[in-house]
Amino acid sequence: MRYPQIFINHSGTFILGFAFSYIFDWNVLTGLLATTPGGLMDTTLIAADFDSDIHVVAIMQLVRSVGVLLLFPAWINLFSTESSPDSTKENTVTTNQIPFLNKKHFLIVMLVGIAGGTVRLSFRFSSRNA
Numbered sequence: 001m002r003y004p005q006i007f008i009n010h011s012g013t014f015i016l017g018f019a020f021s022y023i024f025d026w027n028v029l030t031g032l033l034a035t036t037p038g039g040l041m042d043t044t045l046i047a048a049d050f051d052s053d054i055h056v057v058a059i060m061q062l063v064r065s066v067g068v069l070l071l072f073p074a075w076i077n078l079f080s081t082e083s084s085p086d087s088t089k090e091n092t093v094t095t096n097q098i099p100f101l102n103k104k105h106f107l108i109v110m111l112v113g114i115a116g117g118t119v120r121l122s123f124r125f126s127s128r129n130a
Helices: 003-023 028-035 040-049 054-080 089-095 103-123
Strands: none
Touching: 003 028, 028 040, 028 054, 040 054
16 A cells, blocks of 8 residues: 555655745745655746745755765665575676667667757747747
């Protein structure tokens, strides 16, 4: 049952948001958007729509994202190291190898990104409604 986990995660976000807004003298919406587990772009755009402090939300989301990217792999390695008595040298060599970069997938991702950028520039989509 996942509902208790969802409730605990969201209640933690609300508690941190209200605590940050009280400690740093922000408005409540800025505190909630700064601590919500969303994307940098999404929360910043929501902050702009509701006349909240955009710079605070963007910096907090950036710090959260960089922190997760830097600390999460080390945290996974810390808790996932298992030593089994029947491990052989052959198994350790294959698990420590870096996975091969699939050039076909990389090329597809780059082509889709270039096509999306070209479409945006050719139709001159704006980022704001004028």
